[in-house]
Amino acid sequence: MNNSMSYRKITRDGLWNNNIALVQLLGLCPLLAVTSTAINGLGLGLATLLTLVISNVVVSLIRNQVHPEVRIPVFILVIASAVTAIELAMSAFFYDLFKVLGIFIPLIVTNCAILGRAEAFASKNGVALSFVDAMSMGLGFLAILVVLGSAREILGQGTLFDQAHLMFGGVGQWMTLTIIDDYRGFLLAILPPGAFIGLGLLIAIKNYFDSRKKCKGIKVPIELRQVNVSSSSA
Amino acid sequence: MEFKIKSSPQTHLDNNLTQLMMRILYALIPALVAYVWFFGWGIVINILLAVVTALSCEALMLKLRQRPVKLFLTDGSAVVTATLLAMALPPLAPWWLTVLGVAFAIIVAKHLYGGLGFNPFNPAMVGYVMLLISFPLEMTGWSAPLSLVDYKLAFMDSISMIFTGQIASGLQLDALTMATPLDMLKAELRLEHTVAESLSSHPVFGLMGGVGWEWVNLTILAGGVWLIYKKVITWHVPVGVLGSLFIIAAVFYGIDSEHYASPLFHIMSGAAIFAAFFIATDPVTAPTTALGRVIFGAGIGILAYIIRTWGGYPEGIAFAVLLMNMVAPTIDHYYQPRVFGHRKK
Numbered sequence: 001m002n003n004s005m006s007y008r009k010i011t012r013d014g015l016w017n018n019n020i021a022l023v024q025l026l027g028l029c030p031l032l033a034v035t036s037t038a039i040n041g042l043g044l045g046l047a048t049l050l051t052l053v054i055s056n057v058v059v060s061l062i063r064n065q066v067h068p069e070v071r072i073p074v075f076i077l078v079i080a081s082a083v084t085a086i087e088l089a090m091s092a093f094f095y096d097l098f099k100v101l102g103i104f105i106p107l108i109v110t111n112c113a114i115l116g117r118a119e120a121f122a123s124k125n126g127v128a129l130s131f132v133d134a135m136s137m138g139l140g141f142l143a144i145l146v147v148l149g150s151a152r153e154i155l156g157q158g159t160l161f162d163q164a165h166l167m168f169g170g171v172g173q174w175m176t177l178t179i180i181d182d183y184r185g186f187l188l189a190i191l192p193p194g195a196f197i198g199l200g201l202l203i204a205i206k207n208y209f210d211s212r213k214k215c216k217g218i219k220v221p222i223e224l225r226q227v228n229v230s231s232s233s234a
Numbered sequence: 235m236e237f238k239i240k241s242s243p244q245t246h247l248d249n250n251l252t253q254l255m256m257r258i259l260y261a262l263i264p265a266l267v268a269y270v271w272f273f274g275w276g277i278v279i280n281i282l283l284a285v286v287t288a289l290s291c292e293a294l295m296l297k298l299r300q301r302p303v304k305l306f307l308t309d310g311s312a313v314v315t316a317t318l319l320a321m322a323l324p325p326l327a328p329w330w331l332t333v334l335g336v337a338f339a340i341i342v343a344k345h346l347y348g349g350l351g352f353n354p355f356n357p358a359m360v361g362y363v364m365l366l367i368s369f370p371l372e373m374t375g376w377s378a379p380l381s382l383v384d385y386k387l388a389f390m391d392s393i394s395m396i397f398t399g400q401i402a403s404g405l406q407l408d409a410l411t412m413a414t415p416l417d418m419l420k421a422e423l424r425l426e427h428t429v430a431e432s433l434s435s436h437p438v439f440g441l442m443g444g445v446g447w448e449w450v451n452l453t454i455l456a457g458g459v460w461l462i463y464k465k466v467i468t469w470h471v472p473v474g475v476l477g478s479l480f481i482i483a484a485v486f487y488g489i490d491s492e493h494y495a496s497p498l499f500h501i502m503s504g505a506a507i508f509a510a511f512f513i514a515t516d517p518v519t520a521p522t523t524a525l526g527r528v529i530f531g532a533g534i535g536i537l538a539y540i541i542r543t544w545g546g547y548p549e550g551i552a553f554a555v556l557l558m559n560m561v562a563p564t565i566d567h568y569y570q571p572r573v574f575g576h577r578k579k
Contacts, residue, residue, distance in 0.1 A: 188368040197342065 007132050014136025021144035021199070022206045026113035030104045031145060032195040038161050041149025042142070043097045044104055047086055049138030051108050052117060054082040056134035059122040066123075075118045076109070083109045097166040113141065148198050156190035158183025255310030257466045258512065259317060261457035265508075268453040269325070272446030273377045274387040276325030279396055280332050281317055287336040288316035295345035311350050315339055318512055319358040322505065322552070323365070325377045326395050326407060331369060335361040355559045356519045359552045366552065378412030379446035382437055385410065415444030415503045417548040419495055428492040433499075443502030451507045458511025467515040470524055474531020475510035475538075476501055482539045500539065505551040509534065513551075519559045526562075526569040533558045 020026050027048070035041045058078045066074050087105045090098040098105065108114065117137055122130040154160055158180035165173050188194050269277045292312040296303045316336050323332060339361030347353040366373045380387060387410065391401040400406055413421065415438055422432035433439045442448045461467045483497035500506065505513075514520060514534055521530050534554045541550020 184369075186368055187370075188364055191367065193367075200346075 007129070010129065010133050011136040014133060014138075015140045015143070016206075018137075019144065019206070020113045020137055020141040022203050024113065024116070026116060027111040027141065028199075030107060030111060031141075031148070032192065032199065034101060034104050035145055035149040035152055035195055035198075036156065036190050037153045037163065038146055038149040039097070039163050039167055040100060041145035043094070043167055044101055044108075045138075045142030045145040047090065047101075047105060048108055048111065048114070048145075049135075049142050050086055051079065051082050051111075052114050052138040052141075053131065053134040055079045055114055055118055056122040056130040057127055058082075059118040060125060060127045060130035063123045071123060072115075072119070075115060075123075079114055079118070080109045094167060100163075100166060113137070144202065148195070148202060151198055152189045152194055154179050155186050156188075156194065157185050251309045251311070254466055255314045257461065257464055258314050259310070261461045261466075262317060262321070262454075262512070264453040264457055265321070265450055268450045269321075272379050272381070272449060273325050274380055275389045275392040276327075276377060276387075276396060277321065279392055280323060280325060280327065281320040283329055283332050283396075284316035284320035284336045285313050287333045288312040288340050291337050291340040292345075295341055295349075299345065299349070301349070306350065309350065312340060312344075315344070315357045315361075319361050321508065322358065322362050324373065324375050324411070326375065326392065326410060327372060328399060329396050331365060331372050335365045338364050351518055353518055354562075355556055356513060356516050359513060359555045359559075362552050363556060366547075374417070375407055375411045376414050376417075377410055378438070379444070382412065382445065383410055412438055414548065415439055415447060415499075416542060419499075420542075420548045423493060429495050430492070442498050447504075448502045451502050454507050454511065458507065461511060461515075467511065468524070468527065470527035471515045471520055471531040472510040474528040474533075475514055475535045476506065476531075478532035478535030479506055479539055480535075482536055486543070494543065500542070504542070504549040506535075506538065509538075509551040509555055514555055514558070519562060521562045521566045521569070523566055523569045523571055525571075526565040529565055529569065530558050530562060533561070 014020075018024060021028070021031055030044055030048070034044045055075070055078050059075055062074070062078075083106060086108075087098075090101075090105060117134060121133045125133070150160055153162060158178065160177040160179055161175045164175035168175065189198070266277065266281075289307060289312055293303055293307055296306050316339075319336055319339055320332060323335065339357040343355055343357040343360035344350065344353050347355075385403075385405060394401045395407060395410070418436055418438055419429070419432055422435065423429070427435070438444050440446070440448050443451060458467075458472060462469050462472070479500055480497045483495070483500040486494040487496050510531070514531060521527050534551070537554035537557055538550045541547060541553055547553070
């Protein structure tokens with residue numbers, strides 16, 4: 001076990017410094033495809049989080065038994081088993097949400113963020129560390145899914161937590177908030193371009209905070225002049 | 235006789251960015267007059283609204299990006315973008331539509347890509363397409379030519395329509411709008427009418443295109459030719475766009491004149507001429523080589539025809555321009571002119 005790696009650092013990496021969605025830019029396909037509403041984002045985020053935790057813990061447990069030559073197929077097998085179990089559980093308990101998320105639940109297998117954590121972290125570290133890593137990475141991903149989903153939902157249809165009953169049953173009915181009354185809808189936010197633009201803006205916001213923290217107090221003056229290329233007289 | 239001692243490098247050319255942008259605006263004046271004559275004052279209000287929005291957004295973004303505000307604000311590029319976008323919108327579009335489109339064009343399409351000279355996509359068209367896919371209802375509320383409407387639309391009526399959505403006499407926008415010629419033709423052809431039947435069935439169709447529209451397009455053509463004469467733009471892109479549109483329309487018209495509109499109708503309707511001279515010639519987003527520009531224009535003409543004829547939208551110029559913007563760097567890469575002294579491949 002690598003002693004220099006503290007739990008605090010792992011947590012901070014997963015949630016912010018090395019966030020799956022904002023820094024590693026992994027798992028963009030589900031990220032962009034399902035975040036048209038906050039509830040969809042939450043549903044997929046939780047499923048991914050669960051998969052990540054199971055796969056990281058299992059991979060960490062078997063890391064000394066698996067030969068390096070066959071580790072990738074074995075990891076995939078572990079991940080696929082976890083996803084299959086989650087998929088079956090979702091279709092049993094959250095059938096409506098399962099229908100909405102559709103193909104993106106089985107596709108969690110191919111989310112490279114999960115294999116990435118298994119290969120880069122869990123196969124080299126102990127169970128406790130791997131569990132914390134999976135939790136923080138998963139929560140970081142979940143947070144972005146929910147934030148992006150909420151932003152697109154508010155802009156796109158003026159509501160928040162629409163169709164919350166898919167996830168929380170009857171209790172969820174009152175969770176649906178209408179942020180803007182009589183909203184005509186802004187289709188772009190719901191359509192795929194809205195996902196790309198939204199993610200781009202989120203990355204920009206993160207970079208802005210990071211750069212402000214890094215160069216506090218340093219101001220680089222920018223000087224620009226207009227030059228006339230065609231009139232080259234002195 | 236006085237001999238000039240200074241040789242050519244010292245010659246002044248009154249050709250800077252602001253001058254260039256102003257000339258584009260001058261070239262639009264005849265079209266603007268025709269537009270007001272046939273469709274009322276809405277367009278003028280839209281342009282003013284768009285320009286104010288564009289300058290505010292431009293100033294805000296320059297401030298945020300720590301660029302000199304005055305220098306870039308006076309170069310006129312934001313005003314041109316705003317004017318072009320406003321001319322592409324329905325004249326009685328609600329005020330927030332114009333504001334949103336222009337703000338998106340300036341902030342996202344221009345400044346997020348690095349400002350003037352760095353934007354790969356034409357900002358005005360990005361704003362237009364964003365509005366078109368987000369607000370299909372508002373974006374298709376095109377004013378009918380005034381000669382075809384019973385109501386006399388005064389200046390104050392236009393203001394009230396744009397800002398409140400109705401005018402004093404209680405008239406709604408629907409009473410003043412009408413399908414554009416391209417839209418109408420598409421609908422008629424879907425009903426399995428022939429082109430000739432469609433054209434004679436409705437008063438919106440004129441001699442060459444639509445009533446009013448054909449004159450607006452002719453004045454735009456005049457402004458565009460003046461721009462070529464003034465060397466603000468070159469002939470390559472307009473010829474590419476209009477030539478390819480004419481040829482492909484002529485081919486299908488020749489094969490089956492019952493189901494495909496005439497080449498003249500295609501050129502004189504919609505935004506073909508406007509885009510050919512004012513949109514696609516944007517020096518930032520078009521290729522830089524001569525042959526590249528012709529190919530770029532031809533791509534726009536052909537794509538526009540394909541979208542108009544077989545696509546879901548009645549007009550496809552904006553999409554065509556954006557699609558060709560995307561390949562402009564590739565075109566430039568493959569059509570570099572041979573450098574003097576280098577051998578042909």
